[in-house]
Amino acid sequence: METITSEESYLVSQAQKLRSTDAAxxxxxxxxxxxxxxxxxxxLFEAYKLEKDSKNFEEAAKCFSNITICRALNFQSQNAELWNEVNELTNALRAxxxxxxxxxxxxxxxxxxxSYDVQHKILLLTVNNAENSIHQCKLLLLILKRFPQAAITHSPRLLEMIADGMKQNPQKYQEMLVEEALPLIYHKTPELPPVLxxxxxxxxxxxxxxxxxDDENKCDNTEIWKKIFQVLMLCGKILRWETFLPFNKxxxxxxxxxxLIEIVSISPAGSTQVLFYATxxxxxxxxxYIKNCYTQSEDAGINHVLVEGFTVDWKMEAPDVQSMEPPQISLTTPTSKDISKxxxxxxxxxxxxxTEQFQRDxxxxxxxxxxxxxxxxxxFDLAIYFGHQEEAKKLMSEMIVTSSLVQNLQILSLNLLQGNLTLQGFECIVKIIDELxxxxxxxLEHLTLKVPRHMIFIxxxxxALIQYCTKAIINTLSRxxxxxxxxxQILGDLLVxxxxxxPRETLMAEQIFxxxxxxxxxxxxxFTTYIITIDFIEEFLHIWHAHNEDFAFDLSPTQTGTSVCRVGTRGADKGAREDFRIIIKQQILRANxxxxxxxANFIQQEHMQLARNMFGVAVTDDVGFQ
Structure with missing residues (x-):
């Protein structure tokens, strides 16, 4: 620290006495x-303060420069008044x-x-005397913003400090890195260690x-992905990786x-560039995938869930799906194409x-x-996609339930993956119908395909849900x-x-008739409650006319205390024949x-009967169904 002579003190004191009354x-x-x-x-500092009071920017700059150039500014002295000025200066420059x-x-x-050199020197000297690492980083950022050509020199130190600072204040240093530091080095890439x-x-x-x-509905995801790929390209440039592709929506x-496959083919095993590009x-x-499956899509406004599809040969037992190749995914809606890809x-x-070369990292x-x-x-979706039933069950038990509708649909799909629909799967169907x-x-157009196995994004x-549940019941009852x-009773339920x-189901309908x-x-x-399809009604009429000598229908609801209305054409039972015509006519009127x-009404109202017919068990509303 320099020694202040009595002469210097006298001269400064005379200037101080006159500063407020006679600046000249x-x-x-x-x-x-x-x-x-x-x-x-x-x-020199007294001269600076005089010019500052006079708002004389140019002369104040000369004085401040002289303090630096003449090395009169001893940064280790921690002169309070001096450091107050330095802090005010840097705060103003960062604002x-x-x-x-x-x-x-x-x-x-x-x-x-x-001058440029003095600006650089002033800011650089302040970095080492900052009170903590966060201020040091802010000052280095200021240097890089003021002196872009110094990025290659100073950015390694800044980036290392930010990486180290993540242990203290992750959120603050993350934001500083992404929003301030990285944009300053996109065009002037420094040499950095690969680990950093x-x-x-x-x-x-x-x-x-x-x-x-955090901001799924507020932020522009396209812009965010552009930035992610920009950072990826920057890292690749620094480490001289094979060039990947920029983001393009x-x-x-x-x-x-x-x-990626092209880069994999020319990279050594376990290559870091492949790890980060693939990740x-x-x-x-x-x-x-998640955005389109589990959130409202902009065009369709509906969600999709990956489920097991049906095969066209409803007579076949389900194959051993775990030994098969991954199934194809059928398209059900315009959005499902993007989801599938x-x-x-x-x-x-x-x-x-x-794979072994990347799994650990x-x-x-x-x-x-x-x-x-x-x-x-x-x-979970991957497990059912590859037919890994036990793994899917384990993952489902660990998943947080956000929607009972989705959960019941996934349990139903897993049930169908295992083969025949079970009582548990049917319970899910009833619950799905209850919360449509x-x-x-x-x-849907492609719920059923002529393939060994396929899946759909429903x-x-x-x-769509009623169609899926209906098809699952048909596949079970048809056996x-x-x-x-x-x-x-089963033939009638199937016709319903x-x-x-x-007419997609014409073959099975013909077999039933x-x-x-x-x-x-x-x-x-x-019959009178649920069968209203014109072709089916016409087929019953055809049967009645074609066998008027020897056929009997019982199509009226059974009522307690009354006899069954048996409609036949043998003999002279004209009243019964008239009843049959009335029934047919009223069903035709309901065709639309x-x-x-x-x-949905049929499954809700007749679920106990369906359960008995499919599983041979007696089911009540208080057992198995809520």
Missing amino acids: SAKAWLITAKTLHPTSFDI PENEITPAQEFYVKMFQHV VCRLFTISLEYYIRQII TWGQNVYWDK TLFIYSLHC AFVHAAQCWQLLN FSKLLLTLPLAAWISRFL PATQGHI PLTQK KLYEPNCPD LLQLEY TLITSRRAFAYRL EVLTTLM
């Missing part, structure tokens, strides 16, 4: 003082342009008159994923997957990243990212057709259910009723 005389004293003692800190106070405006304008680069990418990825999750995941593509595909590419990336990386909820739902969503939707709409003396997708015709009798007390509503 005070300045004269200081000019003399600087001539006699050109490197005296007290004299947003539209938030600068009148007092800060002086420092900003003064700094503009300081990977750490910085992981920090950035976590920050952006939290933005997507119009490109499908298959474009990125093809590029980014996995999370992007996963986000697209995203899911398949997420599955492909997941398989790649869980990928698992560690996932632990640092807030993806638990997404991964849980994805892994408000959206009507449409009947939209959560009334018609009874091959049992000796299949009861009329087949109406929904008729063939059985009815061969028996020359048919009793079904629910909404079939999905009819099916």
Whole structure:
């Protein structure tokens, strides 16, 4: 610390006495003082304060520069008054342009008159004397913003400090890295250790994923993914990786997957570039999948759930799905196409990243990212996609229930994956029918295909869910057709259910009518309540006319205390024949009723009868059904 002479003190005291009353005389004293003692800190600082009071930006800048150039500014001295000025200066320079106070405006304008070299020196000297690492980082950011050409020199130190600071205040340092530091080095990439680069990418990825999750309905996801890919490209540039692709919303995941496979083919086993490229593509595909499946989509306004589809050969037993190749995914709605692609590419990336060469590092990386909820739902769907029944059961037991409708649908799908519908699966059907969503939707076109196995993304709409539940019951009941003396009750129930997708279900309907015709009798007390399809009614009329010598129908509801109304044409029972015509006529008049509503009512009202017919058990409302 320099020694202050009595002469210097005298000259400064004379200037101080005159500063508030006679600035010109005070300045004269200081000019003399600087001539006699050109490197005296007290004299130079007093001259600076005089120019500051006069709002003389240019002269104040010269004085402040002299303090630096002459090395009179001893940063280790911790002179309180000096450091107050330095802090005010740096705070003013960091403040947003539209938030600068009148007092800060002086420092900003003064700094503009300081030479480039001196500006750099002043800011750089303050970094090491900052009170903590967060302030050091802020000052380094200020240097990089003021002196972009210094990015290569100073950014490594800044980035290392930010990475270290994550242990103290993760949120603050994350934001500083992503929002301030990285944009300053996109065009001037420094040399960095690979470990630090990977750490910085992981920090950035976590920050952006939290933005997507926390502000799902507010933030622009497209812009966020552009930034994620921008950070990925920056890391690749620093580490001289094979160039990946920038983000483009119009490109499908298959474009990125093809590029990834190309890079995999020329990379050594366990390559870090493949790990990070594949991880980014996995999370992007996963986000697209989860967003479209479990949130309101912009165009359709409905959610979708991955479920087991049906095969066209309803006579076949379910194959051993665990030994088969992954099933195809059938398209049900315009949105389901995008969902399917995203899911398949997420599955492909997941398989790649869980190979021996990447599994350990990928698992560690996932632990640092807030993806638990997404991964849980994805892994369950992945398990049923590959037919891994036991794994799917375990994952379902660990999932957090956010929708009882979705949960019952997933249990039903898993039940169908295992083979025949069980009582548990049927209970889920009844629960699904009881909590149908408000959206009507449409009947699906590809619920049943002629393939060994397929899956669909079913939209959560009334018609689609009723159709799915109806088809599951049909597939179970239809097996009874091959049992000796299949009861009329089952034939009738099947005819009711087949109406929904008729004429797609023509073959089974024809088989049922063939059985009815061969028996020359048919009793079904629910006929007047539920059978309204014109083709079916016409078929009953045809049977009646074609066998008027030897056929008997029992189509009226059975009422306690009354005899069964038996309609036949043998003999002279004209009243019975008239009753049959009335029944047929009233059913024809109901032909335009909404079939999905009819099916839902049938399943709700007749669920105990259906359970008895399918599973051979007596079921009451207080046992098995709520």
